[in-house]
Amino acid sequence: MSIEWFWNGKALKAGSRIRTFCDFGFVILEISPVYPEDTGEYTCRAKNVLGEAVTTATLSCSGKRNIILDSQLPSGMEGAMDRIAALEGLGRARAEMQTEEDLNQPPEFLSSIEDVLLTENSLAHFETRLTPINDPSMKVEWFHNGKQLSAGSRIKTINDFGFVILEVANVLARDSGNYTCKAINRHGESSVSCQVQVKGRQNIVTDPQLPKSFQTGTDSIHNLEERMWKREDISYEEMESKAPVFVTNPHNVTCYEGQAAHFDCRIEPIGDGSMRVEWYHDDKPIQIGSRIHTINDFGFVVLDIDWTFKRDSGVYKCIAMNKCGKAEISVNLNCKSKKDIIIDSQLPNGMSMDRLKELEAKKLEAANEEETEISIPKFITQIKSRAVAEGEPAHFECRVEPKNDPKLQIKWYHNGKEVDFGHRFRLTFEFGYVALDILYTYPEDEGEYVCKALNELGEDITRAELRCKELPAIQLENQVPKGMKKSEYLVQMEAAMKKYTTEMFLTEDDVYDSERRQPPRFVSQIQSITSLEEMQSAKFECQLAPVGDPNMKVEWFWNGKPLSFKTRFTPIYDFGYVAMNFGWVYPEDSGEYICRATNAYGSDETRAIIKCSGKTGIVYESQLPKGMMSIEKIREMESGWQRAPELLETETEKFKPCFVTKPEGVSTTEGGSARFCCRVTGYPKPRVMWLINGHTVINGSRHKLIYDGMWHLDIPKCQDRDGGKIEVIARNQCGEAYATTTLTVTRRKDDYRSVLRHNVKRDFINSDEYRKPDWLIKMEEIKERLAATEQAPKFIREIKEGRIKEGQRAKFEAGFAGFPKPEVTWYFQGQVLKNSKNVQIRVRDDSSTLTLIDCGFDNAGYYECKAVNELGSDKTRASLTVNKMTAEEKVEYENAKANGLLDVVADEEEKVIEKKKVKEEKVQKVQKK
Numbered sequence: 001m002s003i004e005w006f007w008n009g010k011a012l013k014a015g016s017r018i019r020t021f022c023d024f025g026f027v028i029l030e031i032s033p034v035y036p037e038d039t040g041e042y043t044c045r046a047k048n049v050l051g052e053a054v055t056t057a058t059l060s061c062s063g064k065r066n067i068i069l070d071s072q073l074p075s076g077m078e079g080a081m082d083r084i085a086a087l088e089g090l091g092r093a094r095a096e097m098q099t100e101e102d103l104n105q106p107p108e109f110l111s112s113i114e115d116v117l118l119t120e121n122s123l124a125h126f127e128t129r130l131t132p133i134n135d136p137s138m139k140v141e142w143f144h145n146g147k148q149l150s151a152g153s154r155i156k157t158i159n160d161f162g163f164v165i166l167e168v169a170n171v172l173a174r175d176s177g178n179y180t181c182k183a184i185n186r187h188g189e190s191s192v193s194c195q196v197q198v199k200g201r202q203n204i205v206t207d208p209q210l211p212k213s214f215q216t217g218t219d220s221i222h223n224l225e226e227r228m229w230k231r232e233d234i235s236y237e238e239m240e241s242k243a244p245v246f247v248t249n250p251h252n253v254t255c256y257e258g259q260a261a262h263f264d265c266r267i268e269p270i271g272d273g274s275m276r277v278e279w280y281h282d283d284k285p286i287q288i289g290s291r292i293h294t295i296n297d298f299g300f301v302v303l304d305i306d307w308t309f310k311r312d313s314g315v316y317k318c319i320a321m322n323k324c325g326k327a328e329i330s331v332n333l334n335c336k337s338k339k340d341i342i343i344d345s346q347l348p349n350g351m352s353m354d355r356l357k358e359l360e361a362k363k364l365e366a367a368n369e370e371e372t373e374i375s376i377p378k379f380i381t382q383i384k385s386r387a388v389a390e391g392e393p394a395h396f397e398c399r400v401e402p403k404n405d406p407k408l409q410i411k412w413y414h415n416g417k418e419v420d421f422g423h424r425f426r427l428t429f430e431f432g433y434v435a436l437d438i439l440y441t442y443p444e445d446e447g448e449y450v451c452k453a454l455n456e457l458g459e460d461i462t463r464a465e466l467r468c469k470e471l472p473a474i475q476l477e478n479q480v481p482k483g484m485k486k487s488e489y490l491v492q493m494e495a496a497m498k499k500y501t502t503e504m505f506l507t508e509d510d511v512y513d514s515e516r517r518q519p520p521r522f523v524s525q526i527q528s529i530t531s532l533e534e535m536q537s538a539k540f541e542c543q544l545a546p547v548g549d550p551n552m553k554v555e556w557f558w559n560g561k562p563l564s565f566k567t568r569f570t571p572i573y574d575f576g577y578v579a580m581n582f583g584w585v586y587p588e589d590s591g592e593y594i595c596r597a598t599n600a601y602g603s604d605e606t607r608a609i610i611k612c613s614g615k616t617g618i619v620y621e622s623q624l625p626k627g628m629m630s631i632e633k634i635r636e637m638e639s640g641w642q643r644a645p646e647l648l649e650t651e652t653e654k655f656k657p658c659f660v661t662k663p664e665g666v667s668t669t670e671g672g673s674a675r676f677c678c679r680v681t682g683y684p685k686p687r688v689m690w691l692i693n694g695h696t697v698i699n700g701s702r703h704k705l706i707y708d709g710m711w712h713l714d715i716p717k718c719q720d721r722d723g724g725k726i727e728v729i730a731r732n733q734c735g736e737a738y739a740t741t742t743l744t745v746t747r748r749k750d751d752y753r754s755v756l757r758h759n760v761k762r763d764f765i766n767s768d769e770y771r772k773p774d775w776l777i778k779m780e781e782i783k784e785r786l787a788a789t790e791q792a793p794k795f796i797r798e799i800k801e802g803r804i805k806e807g808q809r810a811k812f813e814a815g816f817a818g819f820p821k822p823e824v825t826w827y828f829q830g831q832v833l834k835n836s837k838n839v840q841i842r843v844r845d846d847s848s849t850l851t852l853i854d855c856g857f858d859n860a861g862y863y864e865c866k867a868v869n870e871l872g873s874d875k876t877r878a879s880l881t882v883n884k885m886t887a888e889e890k891v892e893y894e895n896a897k898a899n900g901l902l903d904v905v906a907d908e909e910e911k912v913i914e915k916k917k918v919k920e921e922k923v924q925k926v927q928k929k
Contacts, residue, residue, distance in 0.1 A: 005029055006043040023779065030773070036063045105132045106188030110162075113181065113194035120200055124168040124175070128192060130183055133162040137185045142166050145177040151789045158782060173200045242269050243325030247299075250318070250331040257338050261305040261312070263331055267320050270299035279303055280317040310337040374405050377453035379462045380432075387467040394438040394445070398462055400453045403432035408455045412436050415447040443470040493547055496575035501541065506576050510545035518546040519602030523576075526595060530611040535673050535716050538582040540593060542606055547576035549599050556580055557594040567701055584716055587614035623661045623679060623710070634660075637681075656735030657682030661710070663728060667744040668718050674743055676713040678728055682737070686730040692743075693724040718745050792872030793818035797847070799865055799878040806885045807893040810852040814865045814876055817846060822867035824848045829861045857882050 003022045005012040012029075014020050021028040027046070031038055043056045110129040118124055130140070140159045142149040149166075151157050158165040164183070168175060176198045182191040250263040267277070277296045279286045286303075288294060295302040301320075305312060313335045319328040347356065383396040402408065410429045412419040419436070421427050428435040434451060450463045490508050497504050505523040512518065526540040544554070554573050556563040563580075565571060572579040578595060590612050596605040624634075663676040680686055688711045690697040697713060699705040704714035715722055723745035730737045797815030804810050816822060824843050826833040833850070835841055840851040852859055860882040866875040885893060 001046060001048045003027055004045045004047070006045065007038075008040040009043075012042075021776075021779075024782075026779075028775075031059075032770075034059075034061050036061050104187065105135075107131070107135075107138065107183035107185055107190040109181075109183070109190055109192045112192055113179070115195040115197075117197050117199065118171050120172060120198060121170050124166075124171050124196060126166040126179060126181070126194065128164050128181065129162050130159075130164050131162060132185075135185050139184045140164055141182050141184075143180040143182065144175075146180075151786070152791055153794065156786065160778060160782065171196075171198050173198050242272075244268070244272075244275065244320035244322055244327040246318075246320070246327055246329050249329055250303075252332040252334070254334040254336070255308055256336050257309060258307050261308050261333055261335075263303040263316060263318075265301050265318065265329060267299050267301055267327075272322050274322045276321045277301055278319050278321075280319065281312075282314040283317070286316075305333075308333070308335045310335055374402050374455075374457070376458035377401070377405075377408060377455055377460045379451075379453065379460055382462045383436075383449065383451055383464040385465040385467075387469070388441050389469045390443060390471045391440050394441050394466055394468075395435065396449060396451070396464060397433070397435040398451060399432050400434055400460070401432060405455050408453060410434050411452045411454070413450040413452065414445070419449075441466070441468045443468050493575045497543075497577055500572070500574070500577050500579065505543045506545060506547060510547055510576065512546040512548040512550075517601050518549070518599075520549075520552065520597035520599055520604040521545045522595075522597070522604050522606045525606045526580075526593070526608040528609040530609065532585055532610065532612040534586055534612060534614045535584045536612075538585055538610060539579060540595070540608055541577070541579040542595065544573075544576050544578045544597050551599045553598045554578055555596045555598070557596065558589075559591040560594075563593070582610075585610065585612045587612050623677065654683050654734055657686035657730035657732055657737040659728075659730070659737050659739050662739040663713075663726065663741045665742045665744070667746070669746050670720060670748050671717055674715045674718050674722075676726055676728070676741065676743075677710050678739060679710050680730040680737065682730065682732050682734070684732050686732040686737075689729045689731075691727040691729070692722060694727075715743075718743070720745055720747070788819065790819050790871060791817070793822035793867035793869055793874045795865070795867065795874050795876045798876040799850075799863065801878045801880070803881045803883065804855055805883050805889065806856060807854055807889075807897075810855050810859070810880055812850040812863055812865070812878065813847060814849075815847045816867045816874070818867060818869050818871070818874075820869050821845070822869040822873075825866050825868070826850050827864040827866065828859075830864075852880075855880075855882055 001022075003020070005020060012018065017031060017033070019030045019032075021030070027044060029042065029044070039059055039061050041056060041058050043054060046053045108131050110131060113126050113128055116124065130138075132138070138159075140157075142157060149155055149157075154169045156165075156167045156169075164181060166179070166181070176196055178193055179196055180191055180193040182189060245268050247266040247268055248264075250265045253261045253263065255261055267275075269275070275296075277294075279294060286292060286294075291306050293302075293304045293306075295304075301318060303316065303318070313333055315330055315332055317328055317330045319326060347353075378401050380399040380401060381397075383398045386394050386396070388394050400408075400410070410427070412427065419425055424439050426437040426439065428437070434453070436449070436451070438445060446466055446468045448463055448465055450461055452459060452461045454460075490511065493506065493511070494504060497506070510521075510523065521544070523543040523545055526542045529538050532538055544552075546552075554571070556571060563569065568583040568585075570581040570583070572581070578597075580593070580595070582589070590610055592607060592609050594605055594607050596603060658681050659678060660681055661677065661679040663678045666674045666676065668674050676690075678688075680688060688707075690703075690705065690713045692703075697703045697705065702715070702717070704712075704716065706712040706714065711728070713726070713728075723743055725740060726743050727738070727740045793816055795814055795816050797813070799812040799814045802810050802812070812826075814824075816824065826841055826848075833839055833841065838853045840849075840853070842849045842851075848865060850863065850865070860880055862877060862879050864875055864877045866873060
């Protein structure tokens, strides 16, 4: 049985958010959490060898709002809180009343178990309901013909939430009888019973197997079937008391040597298990073999001789014996031998003896001439050099003389080594034609090929080069067969394009085709942006053909220089969509931008301009707080800056820093910008330091520190962690000044990060928010109870046969089940195996592994794994075959062995022993606790 789930006609795959279950006849699909995009039609399909079944359901999911403003109380409920309190109080009282009643009731079955009629190997299922449900003293037992049933591999019992179930798998005839379910608690007992009848299957199918459309000849078939039924109706007592009788006799056979001989007869009684049939030839037992076969089935006795010899002639006797007597019958075989010498003329019609002699005389003359022409071998034509691609065939051919020299030998050499002819290399040499065929080539077949012809008088050679172009390990070409429509690729391209833009300029002709040699072509161009202000975002986008070219390369340039990608610059190239995202821009980003696309057949480019105006660096408006009347003092101080430095130094006294303007609080949203400004006086010029939530601010991409007569702190993109206390400290030799303010960062209304926490990439199952469904908890409890049920060992995964070469590793793995946990032992040829340098045995909770290191021929044989506990035992067996290494492999093996292979094996053995010691120490610590 296989279960498949489909969503809108597409196969549904299990993941961290989607789980499927199929156990005890329950088929479940769980989606947690569910999103609006999960809306659609869900189909469950069940298949087995006899057919399939399908069920369909529809899921509709509407999205939630960020803030739920509507009342979540049921409609029509008035006096909500009072009503809720009343309902909760009533619910508690009702629950208490039910529990009190349950504890004072004797068991009662709410439904009876029906009698059933089953066939062998089917499933018997009994189900009923029982009250009270929450009684901890309740005990449920099942009985078969008065004997108590215990759970096992075939018998499963369930008693949970008032449901009482018994399942018996693969029922047999002995399972027939009376089944009783008895429930007992401290207040009484109750029972319910039913009858089960298991009907055994017949070994012989007596129903007509003719097709329904076959309407002729049915009467004779019915007559034959009636005779068969009559014979089958013979009782066992009648068969026991009847001696063998031949109903039909075999016929004598006359044949020629080499022909087949067939004898058949019928014998009764048919169903006698003690019947023995023997054949004799001239009173000697016949030896059954590849030439002689016998059949004895349902009273039909046959002797077949596939081909006969003269010695097979004689009397054949068939003897049938049982405990009541015996019967025999004889038959003759006459095999006529063929003539050893054929005296009759075998010449074709119209051919005379004289004409035959004349032809033979000409052949003798030609043979004499050929004998005189034998000379030193010489190649008339030479083999030619070849260049092929990997996997293609290669062919070399030439002609050599003398043609009819029986002692002429042809040998082929590759890079000085003689070619080994096998499944890839084929040699042809007929009537002076010599050829070498390589059915499919590899890069290692490259090199010089030499063909040598030699006889007793001398030798000659011809040579040529073979070049083999190696195919790439990764196939970059489109693997779609020629002529296949590209509509599927176009649909995929449209789906990718919809993620970025609504307008699509690419067509089906813009899909990559290796045979068309398509150069790059920008279907749409990037557009200039000239009205940007500092800190705004920008985006270039266009569409590029051909789509899917594996050799396509996309590059971006700024004012003729390669554009280096930063946090602010994000390039995109996806199914023909090309874009460059600017997170935020500065005036220095202004200039010309070029997008250039290059492949094996050409290049293309598109250009656009960005103009960004910066914010004013000097603020000319008064930054003094309202009501401050010291503007004259400031002008007076500023006028002092116009004087000569020497005079200024003598006039200015040193004083500690003082904040003329303090930074004001700022409120912004996530992703927005924030600026804090302050003016500080003091001599010598003070140093200013900014702090956010106690952390010193460093000038970088996230925070900008600017001084243009006033001190500025710019945060281009505020984050949630930036919110809080903003501090500024000014220091010089005379002292320091301190000011503080706040930054408030509010979440954006379109912030979906809380939703994205539940994205499918997150491991929702193992998070704190996940709660197992009630049915899953109950299912796990049932499984734990079944696992804790005592049962004899059983191998659920048997070991498999292995075939290796000398020096390699062999591994056998077996999976087992049983409670209490069985002891596992490995055997080789009947001898117990233990851990050693070449043998590693590992036993886990439900599996065991045997690893053989550096295998030799003495490791070949049968390996057996045996599991034993108090309730029984089970075993599994498989063979290991060790093949001989080739000469090259043997050299590599000896080198590896000399380089420390045995040391590696010893290290692995030490690791196994160390792991075993650590495991034993853990067990001892647990026992002490």
